[in-house]
Amino acid sequence: MKKTILSLLFVAGVAATTAKAQTKIPPDIEKLLQKNTCLACHKADTKLVGPAYKEVMQKKKYKAEQIVELIYKPKPSNWPGYPAMAALPQVPKDEAKKIADWIVTLK
Numbered sequence: 001m002k003k004t005i006l007s008l009l010f011v012a013g014v015a016a017t018t019a020k021a022q023t024k025i026p027p028d029i030e031k032l033l034q035k036n037t038c039l040a041c042h043k044a045d046t047k048l049v050g051p052a053y054k055e056v057m058q059k060k061k062y063k064a065e066q067i068v069e070l071i072y073k074p075k076p077s078n079w080p081g082y083p084a085m086a087a088l089p090q091v092p093k094d095e096a097k098k099i100a101d102w103i104v105t106l107k
């Protein structure tokens, strides 16, 4: 019973999030963001622990190479008011590149 209620809440939550979300993350990218824990702290449109990827692009207008660099070597001074993002050296280079190529498409 408890499980049913929980899963109903979950479905409702997902539906609400989907209805509000403006940015559709392509499934292959979402998989990479999930696997590399980015989603724990970032969403495409809204601020979570870190800034929304859209906001990152609006404020900084990075090139994909710069984003790859920042995944391995974050610069917390770029985002006053946020906690520091830990460097993620374990992210495979090709995956970091794919994620970065998607982030730069956000406006």
Ligand code: HEC
Binding pocket: 033, 036, 037, 038, 039, 040, 041, 042, 049, 050, 051, 056, 060, 067, 070, 071, 074, 075, 076, 077, 078, 079, 082, 083, 084, 085, 086, 088, 091, 099, 103
């Ligand atoms: C534990 C939380 C956390 C995780 C996990 C995390 N981030 Fe962040 N990220 C942050 C925070 C907080 C900031 C803002 C402060 C900073 O840059 O240190 C940030 C900043 C950024 C920025 C902007 C950098 C800049 O200097 O302008 C990018 C791009 C980014 N993250 C991408 C990613 C990607 C891609 C992943 C997964 C590979 C990821 N983050 C994982 C918390 C996180």
